[in-house]
Amino acid sequence: MARLQLNKSSLAREGRNLRTYERFLPSLDLKRQQLMAERAKAARTLAGTDREIESLRRQVGNRLPMLANLNVDLSDLARVTAVVVGSENLVGTQLPVLERVEVAIGAYTPMTKPHWVDDTAALLQSMLELRIRRQVEAQRLLLLEAAVKTITQRVNLFDKVLIPKTRANIKKIKIYLSDEDMAAVVRSKIAKNKHATARSV
Template sequence: MAIKFQYNKTSLQQLEKQLKVRERSLPTIKSKESALRMEVKRIRDEVVRLELQLEEEIKNYDNMLSLWKEFSPELINVKDVSISTRKIAGVVIPILDQIEFEIKQFSLFNSPAWFLDGIDLLKQLAKTGIETEFAEVKLELLEHARKKTTQKVNLFEKVQIPGYQDAIRKVKRFMEDEESLSKSSQKIMRANQEKRKVKEKEAES
């Protein structure tokens, strides 16, 4: 990134101001990146755990496959899913609060004894599936935010801060050279004036 500047005091002040802003912001951005990195790891572990749990529950479901022929899928469905949001390191993520199931009435006397266990199994299966989806959405949001934050840290650390520091050095060096040149010119002018005065006195005498 090319930093535009001019070789004068006003430009130097603006460069120093921009540098300070970035140097002050960097620790906060780094802290955010660190928090996001930890949260991403935690949610990734949670996704793996839930996926394994879902696999295990599906196996249990498969073990009862012959019995499911007697079961009516319309007996149970997901009625509502309550969601809230909260911020993690400045990122708004969805939180799964509650899953509400609707269970249709059926006769306990005319249905197989395992129906209640079957309903519980399907509820758990649906719950784990929804929780897995939510965890994956959280992971995607947090990973995206972490990548953007890492990019900003790299931009500040590797591009902008060194760029402003270099620009400040160049302007200061130019101004110092200009000042030295100005002082040298003044010395030469004074020396020439002194020589003229001496010549003028010699001419008068």
């Protein structure tokens, strides 16, 4: 790291740096607050989706105990045919947004399947949609957590390192320059006194 120069140009440079840091810190902190609020919202949304999945799982268990019957072939009853995920820019962070999920119900003859297969197909479709929604929400939360961590590190760098260090540098330079000015005055007075003494002799 470069040694601190104790002169007026260095004082001016440190002053400019301090003004820059103090100007950027509030906007960085605002960005951090926005990301933290969005992270909390994403965590609540994910928790809500988890509750929906658990509720649907219990509903299936209560309404369709006959799913335990392995003699009824339910393979290919429902499958995901398309997932469209968009992107949202939140204060410089790209976040996924689920736009659409398409689930196709496999063709089956109602006369050859039990009556409860219709309910099973509808519930399976809902579960597939919820699972995909949960994946996107989990990814969104993960990205927000990383963004909050990064912006918090930047805020701390400005707030706890750069600004205090720059203030300390400014203080050090000012003290040095003040001491130099005082020493110059003292030297000037001593020289003046010597000159006056030399003249009187």
